[in-house]
Structure formats: C-alpha cells, structure tokens
Amino acid sequence: LNQRAINEARDRQDQMTKPPGSLGVLEDVSVQLAGLAGECPPPIPEPAAVAVFAGDHGVHAQKVTAWPQDVTTQMVHNFLNGGAVVNAFAEQVGTEVTIVDVGVVGDLPTVPGLLPRKVARGTADITQGPALTRTQAVYAIEAGVEVARDLVSAGNRCLVTGDMGIANTTPSAALIAAFTGFDPADITGRGTGLDEAAHEHKIEVVRRALEVNAVDPNDPTGVLAAVGGLEHAALAGFILGAAATGVPVLLDGVISGSAALAAAALSPASMNACFAGHCSAEPGHTVALRHLGLHPLFGLEMRLGEGSGALLALPMLQASVRALRDVATFDAAGVAGRA
Amino acid sequence: LNQRAINEARDRQDQMTKPPGSLGVLEDVSVQLAGLAGECPPPIPEPAAVAVFAGDHGVHAQKVTAWPQDVTTQMVHNFLNGGAVVNAFAEQVGTEVTIVDVGVVGDLPTVPGLLPRKVARGTADITQGPALTRTQAVYAIEAGVEVARDLVSAGNRCLVTGDMGIANTTPSAALIAAFTGFDPADITGRGTGLDEAAHEHKIEVVRRALEVNAVDPNDPTGVLAAVGGLEHAALAGFILGAAATGVPVLLDGVISGSAALAAAALSPASMNACFAGHCSAEPGHTVALRHLGLHPLFGLEMRLGEGSGALLALPMLQASVRALRDVATFDAAGVAGRA
Numbered sequence: 001l002n003q004r005a006i007n008e009a010r011d012r013q014d015q016m017t018k019p020p021g022s023l024g025v026l027e028d029v030s031v032q033l034a035g036l037a038g039e040c041p042p043p044i045p046e047p048a049a050v051a052v053f054a055g056d057h058g059v060h061a062q063k064v065t066a067w068p069q070d071v072t073t074q075m076v077h078n079f080l081n082g083g084a085v086v087n088a089f090a091e092q093v094g095t096e097v098t099i100v101d102v103g104v105v106g107d108l109p110t111v112p113g114l115l116p117r118k119v120a121r122g123t124a125d126i127t128q129g130p131a132l133t134r135t136q137a138v139y140a141i142e143a144g145v146e147v148a149r150d151l152v153s154a155g156n157r158c159l160v161t162g163d164m165g166i167a168n169t170t171p172s173a174a175l176i177a178a179f180t181g182f183d184p185a186d187i188t189g190r191g192t193g194l195d196e197a198a199h200e201h202k203i204e205v206v207r208r209a210l211e212v213n214a215v216d217p218n219d220p221t222g223v224l225a226a227v228g229g230l231e232h233a234a235l236a237g238f239i240l241g242a243a244a245t246g247v248p249v250l251l252d253g254v255i256s257g258s259a260a261l262a263a264a265a266l267s268p269a270s271m272n273a274c275f276a277g278h279c280s281a282e283p284g285h286t287v288a289l290r291h292l293g294l295h296p297l298f299g300l301e302m303r304l305g306e307g308s309g310a311l312l313a314l315p316m317l318q319a320s321v322r323a324l325r326d327v328a329t330f331d332a333a334g335v336a337g338r339a
Numbered sequence: 340l341n342q343r344a345i346n347e348a349r350d351r352q353d354q355m356t357k358p359p360g361s362l363g364v365l366e367d368v369s370v371q372l373a374g375l376a377g378e379c380p381p382p383i384p385e386p387a388a389v390a391v392f393a394g395d396h397g398v399h400a401q402k403v404t405a406w407p408q409d410v411t412t413q414m415v416h417n418f419l420n421g422g423a424v425v426n427a428f429a430e431q432v433g434t435e436v437t438i439v440d441v442g443v444v445g446d447l448p449t450v451p452g453l454l455p456r457k458v459a460r461g462t463a464d465i466t467q468g469p470a471l472t473r474t475q476a477v478y479a480i481e482a483g484v485e486v487a488r489d490l491v492s493a494g495n496r497c498l499v500t501g502d503m504g505i506a507n508t509t510p511s512a513a514l515i516a517a518f519t520g521f522d523p524a525d526i527t528g529r530g531t532g533l534d535e536a537a538h539e540h541k542i543e544v545v546r547r548a549l550e551v552n553a554v555d556p557n558d559p560t561g562v563l564a565a566v567g568g569l570e571h572a573a574l575a576g577f578i579l580g581a582a583a584t585g586v587p588v589l590l591d592g593v594i595s596g597s598a599a600l601a602a603a604a605l606s607p608a609s610m611n612a613c614f615a616g617h618c619s620a621e622p623g624h625t626v627a628l629r630h631l632g633l634h635p636l637f638g639l640e641m642r643l644g645e646g647s648g649a650l651l652a653l654p655m656l657q658a659s660v661r662a663l664r665d666v667a668t669f670d671a672a673g674v675a676g677r678a
Contacts, residue, residue, distance in 0.1 A: 016424070019642070022643040025640055068678060077672070081672070091661065192358035297639065298636065298639075304362060312655050316651050322430065327424055333413070333422050
C-alpha cells in the first residue's frame with residue numbers, strides 16, 4: 001500500500017464536510033483503496049466483474065450434503081440463462097457475471113459467459129487421499145490468476161469472488177482447519193442446511209480428511225491439493241492475480257474466505273487488495289476472516305455463495321470512494337468547522 | 340401487510356434455485372415488501388428519493404455540541420451544491436435528493452431541490468420549556484406527510500429518511516428516553532464527537548429537558564412538541580405519509596430512529612413500511628430499533644445522518660425484490676432439489 005496516498009486520504013477524510021470519523025468503517029475502506037491505487041482519490045471501483053468458479057468434489061460420496069452432485073452442472077446452466085441469485089444481484093449493482101468451469105463433472109456447452117478451464121472432472125475424495133495432484137492445484141491457481149488478469153485487462157476496476165460446487169463447504173472447512181489450526185468442530189457449518197446428525201457426520205468427514213492427508217500451512221499449494229477444491233485453488237489464484245494488478249477484490253462467503261487463507265499464505269501482501277463483503281452464517285467464515293484481519297462490511301446470515309453477498313457490498317466500496325472524491329471540504333464549501 | 344402476498348413470497352423463496360433460507364435476512368425483507376405491496380413479487384423499490392429534513396435547536400445554547408449553529412444553514416447550501424456525503428451516496432445508488440427546510444434559523448434561497456416548509460426559526464431550548472407549541476409540532480408532522488405524498492406522487496417507490504440539524508442528537512436522546520423509558524445515560528451518545536466531560540454534560544441536559552417537560556408517551560405529538568425538533572416531527576410525518584401510501588421507508592440513523600418511535604406511537608401499523616438501513620454508533624439508536632422491532636441491515640459505525648447510512652442499504656432492498664422476481668424456480672430451471 002502506498003503510504004503517501006494513505007496519508008492524503010486520511011487528511012482528506014478530516015477536511016470533508018462531515019464530522020471526522022463519521023463515516024465509520026467506510027473511511028478506512030476509502031483509505032485502503034487509496035493506498036492500493038497509489039493515489040488519492042483512487043478510481044471508483046467500477047465497472048466490477050464477478051467470477052463464479054465452479055467445481056465438483058469427490059467428498060460428495062461421503063454424503064456431506066443432501067444435494068445431488070448434478071446440481072453443480074445444472075446451476076451453471078442456470079447462471080448462463082440468467083436465472084440465479086448471482087444474476088439478479090449482479091444486475092442490481094451493475095456487474096458483469098463470468099462463469100469459470102475449473103472442475104465440474106458434467107459437460108458444459110461452449111457459450112459466451114462461460115470460460116472453459118476444466119482441470120479435472122471434480123476432485124478425488126479427501127477422506128481417501130489428496131483431492132488433487134500438486135500439478136492440478138497449480139493449474140487451477142493459474143487459471144484463477146489468468147481470469148483476474150483478463151478481467152482487469154477488459155477494463156474492470158473491481159473483482160468479486162463467486163463459487164459454485166455442491167459439497168464445497170466441506171473442503172472449505174478442511175482448508176480453514178489446516179490454515180488456522182482450529183478444530184473441525186468449531187469451523188464446520190451446516191452448509192446449505194444440514195440437520196444435527198448430518199452436521200456431526202460432516203465434522204467427522206473433515207476430521208478424517210485432515211488425518212488422511214498431511215497438511216502443512218507453510219505449503220499452501222500442498223494444502224489446496226490435499227484437502228481443497230478446484231474452485232478454491234482457482235479463487236486463491238484469482239485473488240493473487242487481482243492483487244498483482246492493484247485492483248481491489250471483494251470476497252464473498254466461506255468458500256472465498258478459505259481460498260483467501262491460501263492466497264494469504266502464498267502472498268501475505270495480497271490481502272492489501274482484499275475486502276470482506278459480508279460475514280456468512282458459516283462458523284468457519286468468521287474464523288477465516290479474523291485470521292486474515294478482514295472486517296466484513298455486513299452480516300445478514302446469508303449462506304448461498306455464488307458471489308451473492310459480496311455483490312451487495314459493492315455499492316459500499318464504490319460509495320466510500322465517491323465520497324472521498326466528490327465531497328467538498330469545509331474550506332471549499334464555506335462550512336464552519338468545530339469550535 | 341397482505342397475508343396472501345406474504346405466503347406467496349415465502350413459498351417462492353423456497354422454490355427459487357438456492358438452498359431454502361440461504362438469503363438470510365433478505366428473504367424476510369422481500370417477504371415484508373411483498374406484504375406491504377399486496378402482491379408477489381412486489382415492485383422493485385425504485386426509483387427512490389431521500390428527503391433531508393433540516394432544522395435548528397434552541398438547546399444548542401446549552402453547549403451540547405462543538406459545532407456552530409450556522410453549520411445547519413451552511414450544510415443546506417452544501418447539499419444544494421451537491422457537495423455533501425448524501426449527494427455522493429445518492430449518486431452512487433441512483434437516488435434523488437430533496438432538502439426540506441422545516442426549521443432552519445438562517446434564510447435560505449428559493450431554488451430547485453429545496454422545499455421551503457419552515458415552521459419556525461429553530462426550536463426553543465428544551466431545558467427551559469417545550470421545544471415547540473403543539474400547533475408547530477402538528478405543522479411539522481403535516482409537512483412531512485405532504486413531502487412523502489408528493490414524492491410518491493412523483494413516481495418514487497421507496498422513500499429514504501435524512502436529517503440535518505446541529506445539536507439534533509440531543510432532542511433525539513430525549514425522545515428515545517421518553518418513548519422507551521431508558522435512562523438518558525444509557526441512550527445519549529457522543530453525537531458528532533464529544534469528549535468524556537462534554538458527553539456527561541449532554542446527558543445532564545437531556546435529563547433536565549425531561550424534568551422540565553412532562554412527557555407522556557401516549558401523547559406522541561405532545562412528546563415531539565415538548566422535547567423534539569422540527570426535523571424529528573417532520574420525519575415522523577414522512578414515515579406516516581409513506582406508510583399510508585404503501586411505499587417502503589428506509590430509515591437512516593438515530594434522528595430517524597427517534598422520529599420512528601413517534602410515528603409508531605401515532606400509528607403502530609406504520610412500522611410495517613419501515614426498514615432500518617443501518618445501526619449507527621449512537622447507543623440510543625440501538626435502543627430505538629429494538630423498541631421498534633426493526634433489524635438493521637448493516638452496522639459500519641457511521642454517525643453522520645443526512646440519510647447516508649440508509650442510502651447504502653437501498654441496493655439490498657432492491658436486490659431482495661429483484662431476486663424474488665427474477666430467480667428461476669427449481670422446476671423452471673431444471674435444477675434438482677435436495678434429496
């Protein structure tokens with residue numbers, strides 16, 4: 001982060017026609033965006049693009065979810081037809097939607113809006129061995145980096161993370177346990193809606209995955225290969241790619257949060273570009289965000305993924321910069337300051 | 340609220356291609372909006388208009404704030420020149436800004452965007468007697484009702500509350516104490532930034548106002564006249580006017596929250612139309628929202644007023660309806676449901 005731009009933004013926040021500090025957390029957001037851009041005011045983070053990385057999971061065989069695996073493929077079709085929540089929310093906030101197949105089991109059509117980056121037809125079952133080979137994990141990370149780079153080249157000034165993958169809260173929990181050291185019981189949630197018994201079972205599955213696979217948080221790519229998912233690895237790359245171009249990344253829920261842990265382990269500086277859109281209902285998300293030092297912009301108990309939560313925080317990021325850019329100073333507006 | 344529309348909205352939320360309940364609080368928001376409109380899906384709450392009610396306060400003489408009283412007038416000029424935070428945020432979310440002078444001490448020009456509804460040149464000092472005569476309070480309430488009615492007639496489908504008035508967190512605290520029974524020490528905040536000693540003094544001022552003026556929460560107009568402000572009374576009317584037309588009202592911070600207590604006391608049903616945009620840093624705001632049974636959509640420790648916080652919640656309201664309207668059902672999209 002550029003310290004001169006940070007100082008300029010802080011100074012300007014105190015000269016704007018409002019009580020100092022009265023925009024609360026949004027003042028910090030605007031300052032971070034200035035530091036990231038290296039200028040004050042920074043550009044308004046628009047247009048924005050949400051990338052929804054889709055993949056399937058071998059651990060689905062362990063009955064960690066009540067949803068059929070086919071739903072991943074079916075939902076990709078739904079995204080492409082504009083029928084999902086991410087489409088509705090993206091339209092509301094004026095954001096382009098890109099779907100990236102990094103590991104869906106089913107075949108998908110070659111159509112605009114879908115980037116074919118399939119590394120494998122789903123991961124292997126993490127209770128039996130590693131999810132991916134290291135090479136596959138690297139391919140998925142690279143796919144994410146390239147999507148970020150291409151979206152920035154296309155003119156986007158804010159990237160939003162999204163995900164789709166039936167069973168993907170299970171590898172997320174394993175990743176969060178691996179990177180934070182928390183016990184699976186404390187960070188494994190009910191995902192899309194498990195009952196008590198199924199939730200207990202899911203915790204045991206996460207525990208088994210961490211017993212079967214040695215994970216070393218100092219080897220983030222190895223952790224992603226061991227207990228992650230293809231969309232998790234791609235999201236980690238997406239965050240790294242965006243951060244490398246100096247464009248802010250708005251993180252969605254627990255899948256994105258677990259991927260951000262991997263990105264932070266690979267490059268701590270990448271977190272300078274990250275903003276937590278919301279805090280989801282998944283307990284692991286709270287733990288991941290605390291570990292990363294990120295403060296979510298809202299919490300409405302959402303637990304959908306797709307980028308849905310992050311999209312609703314986008315106007316907040318944009319408004320924080322618009323205020324920094326457009327609000328008059330006390331001097332310029334002829335408004336008296338505090339006595 | 341229309342029960343048939345509520346049931347239809349709940350049913351539709353469960354048929355949409357997402358896990359049931361996964362939009363969290365936004366599902367309740369969309370259901371309430373359907374009930375309010377009497378149809379499912381309800382219209383998207385756009386266009387929206389924010390009305391900033393401005394007034395001055397005799398209690399300013401008690402040194403409850405470090406800001407000169409002239410700043411109210413100066414900030415109205417700033418609003419009209421597009422230089423304030425409310426202007427920047429309104430532009431971000433595509434909202435029209437209307438300023439309503441219900442009680443500014445200074446003279447203001449006759450210009451577009453400013454509605455001249457001055458009831459008095461500020462209130463009287465509430466530590467010496469009532470802020471307003473009952474007639475003045477009624478005029479201010481009526482002005483608010485009419486502004487709401489006119490903005491709805493002009494085609495707006497969501498109204499957003501805003502306020503400007505140096506010293507106006509002091510009458511807000513007195514109103515909150517009067518309507519909720521909380522002790523002034525528990526609901527009086529630091530406003531735009533008081534130090535410890537000044538905060539203690541402000542609490543004593545609120546306490547004195549409630550000793551000098553008999554307040555009966557069963558006589559809301561009397562309470563507004565006794566310890567309120569002209570913008571508080573107008574905001575209460577604005578809420579009642581919007582609710583009467585069936586249009587949702589997005590409430591801003593502690594000034595709006597205290598006015599909503601008066602509106603709820605005058606007409607409990609008016610709360611069916613209300614949504615709390617955010618929870619501000621003022622302790623009285625939390626108390627007021629709890630008393631009203633309203634759940635804020637976010638909390639970023641903002642404490643500015645002007646409608647700034649509520650505006651950032653507007654895309655959430657709009658997105659909740661857009662999802663209800665546009666997201667495909669499992670059947671229509673050919674997506675399998677849960678096993």
